[in-house]
Amino acid sequence: MKRYFRLYLHFLQFSFSKAMEFRLDFTFRIIMDFIYYVVNILLFKVLFLHTNLIGGWTEEQMMIFIASYLLVDAINMTIVATNLWWFPAYINRGDLDYYLIRPVSPLFFLSLREFSANSFMNVVLAGTFFIYSIASYSEPFTLFQLMGLFALLINGFFIYYCIQMLMVIPVFWTQSPRGFIDLFYSLGIAMERPDRIFKGWLRVLFTVILPFALIASYPAKFFIEGLEAIDLLHIASVSIGLGLLLFFIWKKALRSYSSASS
Amino acid sequence: MIKVTNLSKTFISHTKEPGLKGSLKALIKREKKSKLALKSVDLEIQQGEIIGLIGANGAGKTTLVKILSGIVHPTSGEATVLGFKPWERHNEYRRQMSLIMGQKAQVWWDLPAMDSFILLKEIYQIPEKIFTDNVEFLAETLMVKNHLTTQVRKLSLGERMKIELMAALLHRPKVIFLDEPTIGLDLSAQRAVREFIKSYQKEFKPITILTSHYMEDIKELCPRIVIMKEGEFVYDGTLSQIQRLLGEEKSLSVTTKEKKFTISVPRSELSKKTAELFSTNEVLDLNIQDPSIEDIIESIMRNGMTNR
Numbered sequence: 001m002k003r004y005f006r007l008y009l010h011f012l013q014f015s016f017s018k019a020m021e022f023r024l025d026f027t028f029r030i031i032m033d034f035i036y037y038v039v040n041i042l043l044f045k046v047l048f049l050h051t052n053l054i055g056g057w058t059e060e061q062m063m064i065f066i067a068s069y070l071l072v073d074a075i076n077m078t079i080v081a082t083n084l085w086w087f088p089a090y091i092n093r094g095d096l097d098y099y100l101i102r103p104v105s106p107l108f109f110l111s112l113r114e115f116s117a118n119s120f121m122n123v124v125l126a127g128t129f130f131i132y133s134i135a136s137y138s139e140p141f142t143l144f145q146l147m148g149l150f151a152l153l154i155n156g157f158f159i160y161y162c163i164q165m166l167m168v169i170p171v172f173w174t175q176s177p178r179g180f181i182d183l184f185y186s187l188g189i190a191m192e193r194p195d196r197i198f199k200g201w202l203r204v205l206f207t208v209i210l211p212f213a214l215i216a217s218y219p220a221k222f223f224i225e226g227l228e229a230i231d232l233l234h235i236a237s238v239s240i241g242l243g244l245l246l247f248f249i250w251k252k253a254l255r256s257y258s259s260a261s262s
Numbered sequence: 263m264i265k266v267t268n269l270s271k272t273f274i275s276h277t278k279e280p281g282l283k284g285s286l287k288a289l290i291k292r293e294k295k296s297k298l299a300l301k302s303v304d305l306e307i308q309q310g311e312i313i314g315l316i317g318a319n320g321a322g323k324t325t326l327v328k329i330l331s332g333i334v335h336p337t338s339g340e341a342t343v344l345g346f347k348p349w350e351r352h353n354e355y356r357r358q359m360s361l362i363m364g365q366k367a368q369v370w371w372d373l374p375a376m377d378s379f380i381l382l383k384e385i386y387q388i389p390e391k392i393f394t395d396n397v398e399f400l401a402e403t404l405m406v407k408n409h410l411t412t413q414v415r416k417l418s419l420g421e422r423m424k425i426e427l428m429a430a431l432l433h434r435p436k437v438i439f440l441d442e443p444t445i446g447l448d449l450s451a452q453r454a455v456r457e458f459i460k461s462y463q464k465e466f467k468p469i470t471i472l473t474s475h476y477m478e479d480i481k482e483l484c485p486r487i488v489i490m491k492e493g494e495f496v497y498d499g500t501l502s503q504i505q506r507l508l509g510e511e512k513s514l515s516v517t518t519k520e521k522k523f524t525i526s527v528p529r530s531e532l533s534k535k536t537a538e539l540f541s542t543n544e545v546l547d548l549n550i551q552d553p554s555i556e557d558i559i560e561s562i563m564r565n566g567m568t569n570r
Binding site: 010017 | 328385387
């Protein structure tokens with residue numbers, strides 16, 4: 001564990017050294033992401049001009065939810081997104097070869113090798129918005145609620161990572177991941193909606209099969225109105241299930257890896 | 263030691279006819295094509311030995327190297343390297359093994375080599391003192407001391423290959439797979455890499471499997487060669503043995519009015535064959551010589567041992 005932590009510190013160091021070489025890209029990305037955040041917040045602000053509640057939440061409760069998914073998204077963009085973007089190329093070009101011969105988990109290497117230092121400012125922006133939305137929340141809350149929100153958001157990031165990985169791993173067999181990745185982006189929007197709006201089979205889809213609703217909506221719900229023990233059990237079992245599924249599919253994918261010819 | 267028994271590997275791919283019609287057809291029904299890349303091969307290599315694995319493109323050399331380094335699983339058969347099944351990817355095995363692919367970089371492209379080495383130090387858990395000594399020794403032997411702090415992408419191809427060699431040898435592996443380490447290098451860089459491999463082998467005595475298309479590499483480095491053809495071993499023995507074995511032949515370079523060609527003829531049939539050539543062709547020039555090692559190997563790669 002300590003070794004992996006030290007390795008990750010090296011990845012961080014390398015990524016910052018690289019990012020600083022490309023200053024224009026560094027600035028441009030920050031501006032683009034800042035616009036994305038403002039648009040997200042404004043969208044809901046406009047909706048609240050016409051209604052008092054969305055998915056059962058008031059405007060300030062909604063801001064906590066928005067801040068939650070923006071924070072998970074920013075962490076994802078910074079820590080894993082770049083790596084997963086390159087994943088299909090690594091598999092198809094046979095670059096995975098060098099990861100497989102090292103005495104370290106190749107999944108760790110492939111998922112975390114590139115820390116997107118350019119996106120790091122987004123974490124700061126999203127984090128600031130998150131703190132602001134909590135600080136300006138008018139209802140009283142306990143430290144337990146706050147810690148629970150944090151823990152569930154970290155778990156939400158894990159769920160988000162697992163879903164993304166499960167969408168790119170088919171590239172071992174299909175060569176092109178486009179279909180699955182497009183599906184991920186189309187359905188991923190569900191993360192940005194309160195889970196209460198999903199009924200029937202859509203609810204099963206977004207809370208069990210592709211559990212986008214567990215990423216930010218359930219954690220926000222825990223903070224705002226509390227969750228039943230059965231809901232917490234649901235989050236735990238779906239997270240463990242996803243983790244195990246990823247582990248087995250990854251093992252199977254490595255077995256069928258044929259590398260690229262030289 | 264490396265022990266390979268009955269090792270086979272089949273790759274499955276899909277075929278597609280050209281054009282849009284072919285694409286539509288492939289969308290509905292795909293034809294599977296299987297390619298037997300390795301056909302029941304057996305091999306034994308002792309510690310300290312260096313062997314040259316040679317063959318035409320697609321003969322199965324890289325497939326064998328990838329199975330032995332644990333990158334791909336075999337379809338059937340057994341192989342153990344230092345007592346481990348490579349494709350089970352035990353960390354203990356991976357710590358003692360190294361692979362260098364001449365066509366693929368392993369060091370961080372945008373960073374100075376030294377940064378990649380420090381990362382490798384963590385990966386292989388190399389103690390500080392050993393790491394410093396190894397970097398010092400390798401950089402000195404390969405003459406790249408001045409390039410360790412330069413971004414890798416700014417180095418020449420030859421310098422990059424030396425950095426790749428350093429990266430692969432920092433943890434003092436007991437087994438080394440060198441897949442075309444001199445590919446694309448100019449003559450002096452090729453020579454430098456060869457000299458280095460030779461002295462490293464002499465000093466540290468790892469098991470080394472070298473694949474190369476350059477005969478100079480093989481002649482200089484490998485007392486033992488394995489020739490592959492269509493997934494099979496057609497020759498496994500020493501270089502000197504192959505020369506002796508085939509030294510009973512003569513190489514005839516013939517120039518006629520129509521074409522130029524070279525044929526191998528058993529010494530005993532030399533006069534008969536020469537007379538035949540003169541009677542059936544208008545021979546302008548004829549040169550009789552002992553076949554070069556390159557000719558012999560090329561002939562085996564093309565025709566196998568028995569059908570030559």
